Each structure stands twice: as C-alpha cells, then as structure tokens.
C-alpha cells in the first residue's frame with residue numbers, strides 16, 4: 001500500500017507527521033506517560049527520589065484503599081459535591097442565559113459581569129469567599145448579625161453540613177456563567193421562525209420554553225453538563241483553599257485526599273492507587289462524553 | 298414585538314450583576330481599609346478611613362507577592378506561545394494535511410484532555426525531580442502546555458476547517474511549500490482563531506493550581522494563585538495583605554477579559570459546541 | 572503551447588472510484604470543456620492535471636513529460652478557481668505577483684508583467700486594493716490575471732463563472748473567449764453550464780459517474796450523441812424519450828399504440844424494442860392541421876408555457892407525452908388540437924438496454 005501512494009501524497013503525509021510530532025510528544029510526555037507510570041507505581045513500592053528501588057507488591061495498595069474509610073469518604077464527598085452543584089449550576093445557567101438573551105441596555109456590562117467569575121482563578125475566588133464566610137469578620141455574618149436575623153455568628157465553614165453547602169455555593173457562583181454562555185449560544189442558534197410558528201399555534205411563553213427552547217437546547221446542555229461534571233469530579237483548589245477538606249474530612253475531595261496522601265503523608269504508591277481510581281471514574285465520564293458527541297453527528 | 302414589563306427584567310439583571318461582582322467588590326473594599334477597619338465591630342462596609350497603605354506595603358515589604366504575579370505572567374505567556382505554535386501546526390495537520398485517521402487522533406486528543414491533573418502528579422513530580430525541572434519556568438511551561446494543548450488543537454483545527462481550501466491550493470499552484478502556506482497564508486487568515494484560543498489558554502494557565510502547586514516548591518518560583526494561597530503559612534491569615542495581593546493578581550485577568558470579552562466568549566462557546 | 576495526454580487516468584478514494592479510465596489527448600492550443608452533472612468527476616480530473624490530487628492509475632503527460640509525481644508548481648499549469656481563491660490579506664498586485672516572486676523573477680520584470688496583464692484585464696486602477704474591495708467580476712479577473720502572468724503552458728478553470736450573476740457571466744464568458752483567441756494556450760475548462768460549454772469549447776468531454784460518456788465538438792455532441800445519457804444531458808429542455816416495440820408487420824409502436832412509425836431511420840437489427848429520442852425543437856407543430864405524412868400525428872396541447880421568444884407545449888399523443896418548443900408568437904394554447912410532424916433525420920434511436928445510440 002505504502003509503495004503505491006504517490007510522492008505527492010507522501011510529501012503531504014510527511015509534512016503532516018512533522019507538524020503533529022511536537023504536539024504528540026508533549027501530550028505523551030505530560031499526559032499519557034504519567035498516567036501509565038501512575039498505574040505502575042500503584043502496583044509497587046518505591047520512593048519519590050528513586051533511592052528505594054521499585055518492587056512489585058500487586059494489589060496491596062488497592063486492598064488498603066478498599067478498607068480505608070477516609071478514601072470512601074472522599075469519594076462520597078466528591079460525588080455529593082458533584083451531585084449538588086451540577087443541577088444548581090444548570091438551573092442558574094439556564095436562567096442567566098434566558099435573561100441575557102433578552103434585549104436591554106448595558107447588556108455588554110451584564111455579560112461581562114457574568115464572565116468574570118469564570119475568568120478568575122478558582123484558588124483566588126475561593127479566598128474571596130472564604131473571607132466573606134469568615135465567622136468573626138466576614139461580610140455574611142456581619143450583615144446577618146447587624147440586621148438581627150441571627151444573634152450568634154454562623155460557622156459557615158466549620159459546621160459539617162454547612163461547609164459542604166458553602167462550598168457548593170462557591171462552585172455554583174463560579175461556573176454558572178460557563179453554563180450560561182454555552183446555553184446562550186445554543187439559544188441564539190434557534191431560528192426565530194420556530195417561535196413565530198409557535199405563536200401562530202397559540203403557544204404561551206411557558207409552552208414556547210417547554211416545547212421549543214428546551215428540546216432544541218438538549219445538545220448544548222448535555223455537553224455543558226458533562227464537561228462540568230468532569231471538572232467537579234476532580235475539584236481540588238476549592239476545598240484546598242476554602243476548608244482544607246474540613247471540618248475533619250467533611251469536604252475532602254478525592255483530589256485533595258490523593259494530594260495529601262502523596263505530599264503530606266509521603267505515601268507515594270498508595271497515592272498513585274488513589275489517583276488511578278479517580279482516573280477511572282473520570283475516564284468513564286469522558287467515554288460518556290465522547291459517545292454523546294458521536295450520537296450528535 | 299409586544300411590550301412586556303421591563304421592571305422585573307432589570308431587577309433580575311441587576312441582581313445577577315451584583316452577585317457576580319460581590320466577592321470582588323468586598324475584596325477591593327477590604328484592601329482599601331486599615332487593619333483596624335477590617336476587624337472592627339460594628340463592621341465597616343465602606344473603608345473608613347480610606348487608605349492605600351496595604352498597596353504601598355506590598356510594594357515595599359512583600360515584594361515576593363509581586364514576584365508571584367511576574368512568575369504567573371512568564372509561565373502563562375510561555376505556555377500560550379508554545380501551545381499556539383505546536384497546536385497550530387498539529388491542528389493544521391489534522392484538518393488539512395490529509396492525515397490518516399485524523400478523526401481517531403482528534404478523539405484521542407479529546408480523551409487525554411480529560412485526565413484529572415492530580416492523577417499526573419505522582420509521576421510528573423518524580424520525573425521533573427529527576428530531570429531537574431522542578432522550580433523552573435521551563436518545567437511548568439511544558440506541563441501547562443501539555444495540559445492545554447488538546448484544547449488548543451481542537452480550537453484551531455476547527456478554525457482552519459472553516460477556511461476555504463482553495464486559497465491554500467492556489468498557493469500550492471503558485472509554488473509555495475506546506476510550511477510556507479501555513480506561515481504566510483493560514484496564520485494571517487486565522488488570527489481571530491489564534492487570538493481567541495490564545496486568550497483562553499493564557500487564562501487557563503494563569504489560573505491553573507495543582508501542577509503549579511506541586512512543580513514549583515520554592516517560594517520565589519510560585520505563581521500568583523499558589524503563592525497567595527500559601528502566603529501566610531500555617532497560622533493567622535493577614536487579610537489586609539491577602540486581599541491586596543489578590544486584587545493585584547486578578548487585575549490583569551479582569552482587564553484581558555473586559556477588553557477581549559467577545560473573542561473569549563466566542564472561543565468558549567465554539568469549543569463546547571464541538 | 573503544449574499537448575496534454577491523459578493515459579487511462581483514474582482516481583479512487585478508498586473504494587470510491589471518482590474517475591475511471593480517462594483516456595484523452597488534449598491538443599496544443601485546444602479549448603477543452605469538461606461537462607457533466609454534479610459529482611461526475613470533473614473537478615477531480617482537473618485537479619489531477621493540476622497536481623492538487625494524486626493520480627491513482629494511469630499516466631499524465633504534459634508536453635511529453637510524465638507529470639504524475641511532479642509538484643504542481645513545476646507542471647507549467649495555472650488554475651482559476653470557482654470562488655476566486657484570492658489571498659484576502661494581499662493586494663491585487665501581490666496576488667498576481669506571488670507566483671513570480673516565488674520563482675525569484677527580478678522585481679522589475681514582475682512589475683512589468685503584472686502591469687501588462689492588469690492592463691489586458693482592465694485592472695490597472697485596482698492594483699493596490701485588497702480583494703474585499705472588488706466586485707465579483709473584478710475578483711474573477713484578478714484570479715484569471717494571476718494565472719496569465721505566469722504564462723503557463725496549460726490553463727485550468729474550475730467553474731470560474733458560476734459565482735457570478737447571469738448577466739456578468741455572459742460578459743465574462745465572451746472575455747474569456749477573446750482571451751483564449753489572443754493567448755492560444757491549451758485550456759481545460761470545467762462547467763456544468765451547457766451554454767458555456769457549447770460556446771467556448773473546441774471539444775467537449777461529457778462525463779457521467781466518473782467515466783467519459785463522449786468526446787466531440789459541440790456540433791457532434793448535439794447532433795450525434797453517443798448514448799441516451801449524453802442525448803438527455805445536452806439540449807434544453809431535454810430530449811423526449813419514447814419506448815417503441817416492433818410489431819409483427821415491422822412497424823414500431825408506443826406501448827399505448829398512439830404513435831406508430833412505419834420504420835426507423837436506422838437499422839435496429841434483430842431488436843424488438845428501442846428507445847426513440849426527439850428533441851423538443853425538432854417537433855413541427857401546426858395549429859388545427861391534419862396529419863398527412865408517415866411521421867405526422869394528431870395531438871392535444873395539455874399545457875402551454877411562454878418563455879419569451881419561445882414557448883413550450885406539453886403535447887398528448889394518445890397516452891404518449893411530448894414536449895415541443897415552438898415560436899413564441901401566436902402559439903397554440905392549452906386545449907387546442909394540433910398536428911405535429913417529425914423528421915426522420917432528426918430522430919435518435921437508442922438500444923433499450925444499454926442506451927447506446929444506433930447508427931448505420
């Protein structure tokens with residue numbers, strides 16, 4: 001086959017290979033190889049600096065993992081966080097998108113305001129919120145106490161149940177804008193004629209939304225949902241900066257737990273086993289993503 | 298168009314804008330207060346007295362906070378330049394140079410882009426340690442490039458696909474080679490795509506946390522999000538300094554976002570539409 | 572000036588055979604038109620000559636040299652694209668000068684050659700504009716000018732006029748004709764517009780499904796179509812086709828029995844069934860007349876459409892339907908009974924199974 005292709009095609013292919021090589025090299029070095037090495041590490045015992053040679057220990061770390069309550073807790077925290085924040089983000093996102101699709105003055109400023117939370121670093125966003133949540137000097141407690149809604153400061157980040165809620169609020173604040181922008185683009189691609197036809201059929205505005213808008217937004221919504229779910233499943237700097245996983249381990253996500261195991265407890269190989277499990281969870285999600293995209297075509 | 302009540306609409310818009318800006322506004326107000334003002338009861342909503350002392354302090358007493366911003370800038374810029382160069386070439390190969398199995402490669406690139414960064418850490422840390430790449434700009438630039446190349450390739454490949462191929466064919470007939478076509482025809486015609494992609498990659502890199510946290514262990518090499526997050530050490534948080542440093546670190550992003558709002562939104566929505 | 576020889580050229584994309592066994596010699600200075608329905612492989616053929624598409628089978632010879640593996644720029648060919656394909660970020664001058672610059676032609680000579688070409692095409696005033704600031708016709712002239720400055724051996728055109736509006740298309744067509752007379756370069760021109768093909772071509776190649784259906788002068792393909800496909804493709808409105816059976820007495824009859832031919836103008840051999848082709852413009856219609864000759868029939872006008880100078884009549888001869896083209900003044904109208912007359916020499920007969928034209 002190869003010796004049958006024309007030199008014209010061959011030159012094209014060679015150029016293509018040359019053009020794609022740097023990218024492939026970086027992707028393999030930074031993304032593919034580390035994953036494979038993490039898998040290898042998770043089946044063995046070794047030290048970070050290589051002073052202790054690698055020895056194979058089989059499923060030992062996975063067995064430890066299965067019996068470790070803190071691991072199951074972090075998996076549960078991650079799933080709860082994802083399960084709470086995604087529906088809220090979606091609802092807010094749809095609301096914001098419908099709002100931004102209306103005609104009003106100063107629309108540019110409104111759109112910019114919505115974009116800012118997305119554009120700023122999560123780590124710093126989180127610090128701002130942590131400051132507002134501050135029990136003694138934070139904005140929320142100041143306002144709540146002064147207005148007399150409560151007579152004792154609320155422990156936004158120190159209470160086990162409340163802390164998760166506080167964390168979800170920050171996530172929703174930050175990422176609803178992303179959802180809104182994706183959905184807005186979808187809204188704007190719906191032909192006006194459909195609404196005009198709907199009006200001819202005597203639809204109310206709610207019926208228009210139910211019968212025309214939502215069904216046609218299914219594609220963009222699905223994409224946004226899956227992208228965001230994968231982000232939520234690997235959330236790291238949000239609990240890192242907001243609560244450091246606390247109180248105790250009430251907000252300790254899988255990423256944060258893995259990080260602590262590797263870099264605080266220096267349990268390198270056990271940490272690798274955790275990240276491999278996390279990788280599998282997220283990889284399953286990404287397969288779902290790709291299958292969804294396939295079905296869209 | 299029928300007239301509908303506009304009052305509710307404006308109320309909702311104003312509410313959304315206020316909620317979006319609230320943490321930033323509170324942060325800026327904090328940075329303009331004196332230390333006593335920050336911890337006062339009853340709480341101060343507006344700075345009283347208003348002071349620039351915190352900003353002056355950072356410039357005179359805590360230059361490392363400025364260094365973090367500089368580090369972020371170097372890394373984000375380096376990552377953007379490398380990602381656009383490599384990603385542009387790869388995107389061109391995938392969309393135009395008749396690569397075999399281009400579709401499979403695109404899906405592969407999409408799939409690896411979903412790897413959780415923390416999964417990369419054990420191995421990357423070890424490799425970078427052995428190669429002496431920890432605490433170097435080069436190291437973090439390469440790592441960020443790897444993280445954001447998949448996005449870059451997808452964005453640019455789909456941008457190239459919208460160009461009429463005949464222009465490149467005319468260039469072939471005129472006697473240009475593939476590299477020259479890419480350089481002097483495709484790049485000039487695709488600059489809106491490069492701008493949108495570059496801005497988003499710059500923001501991604503500026504904001505990236507886990508790799509920057511782990512691969513830059515020396516204080517002087519930290520990027521802004523990491524450096525500010527770790528600034529106070531283990532004990533009490535000096536909010537007057539933190540708020541001021543955060544304002545300084547987010548101003549570049551705020552400016553970029555405000556100026557290039559259209560391009561960023563266009564790029565984001567195009568990227569998700571794939 | 573150069574001869575181009577396509578020696579059983581073929582192109583396949585995996586299992587799709589876009590062009591098969593294209594075998595033709597294009598003579599020096601000839602204006603050859605490739606004509607055919609959408610997707611028949613015209614562009615693919617042209618692009619194989621240009622070098623934009625590799626050749627999977629056969630040999631391409633330009634001026635006696637095998638060119639299959641030669642880079643486009645070294646083939647001595649220039650191409651004009653349907654959507655102009657101008658560099659939008661370069662001026663008209665730079666667009667036209669690009670190939671010469673890449674060939675390292677001295678600047679003074681480039682200036683001179685571009686200048687003269689621009690004059691020839693009336694573009695002198697626009698040399699410093701960008702393509703976006705030009706009209707469609709001007710852009711197409713720049714695209715042609717870009718090809719001319721290179722003084723190529725062979726010009727290739729891929730539907731160069733189809734992005735222009737009808738009026739401009741006629742004007743540019745005439746300009747192209749003039750230009751070809753002046754330069755006399757070998758040209759290959761792809762179109763699916765019959766009028767362009769008939770007016771510009773020295774010879775027309777009609778393609779169908781990746782294969783050549785017929786090669787001939789415009790007269791030949793109109794008067795003597797090689798098969799039913801060509802007959803139906805050339806001419807507007809399209810030729811009428813009728814299935815004829817031979818009865819025991821040797822006459823040829825339509826299925827409904829309303830049209831009877833005492834004999835065919837060609838020898839049908841032992842066939843019992845053929846297809847008859849009659850061009851709409853070859854049916855003589857007389858209002859209120861009575862059929863007299865062997866090939867005269869009584870018909871009813873089912874529908875009349877005035878086109879301007881001409882009118883189209885849908886005629887019913889018993890159950891058979893025929894479309895006729897008649898003069899646009901005082902033509903018969905719907906419901907009229909008319910006599911129609913066919914002329915033996917203008918009838919086409921095709922094999923009922925293969926579609927090949929039967930000739931003596």
Ligand SMILES: Nc1ncnc2c1ncn2[C@@H]1O[C@H](COP(=O)(O)OP(=O)(O)OP(=O)(O)O)[C@@H](O)[C@H]1O
Nearest residue numbers: 584587588589608609610611612613614615616763
């Ligand atoms: N890259 C390709 N891969 C697979 N098939 C192709 C490719 N390019 C063209 N084809 C097929 O080859 C056939 C011929 O295409 P070509 O472009 O030559 O047609 P054309 O005669 O120029 O039609 P049109 O009048 O529409 O321009 C078509 O059936 C087309 O689908």
Ligand SMILES: [Mg+2]
Nearest residue numbers: 613614615729
């Ligand atoms: Mg074509």
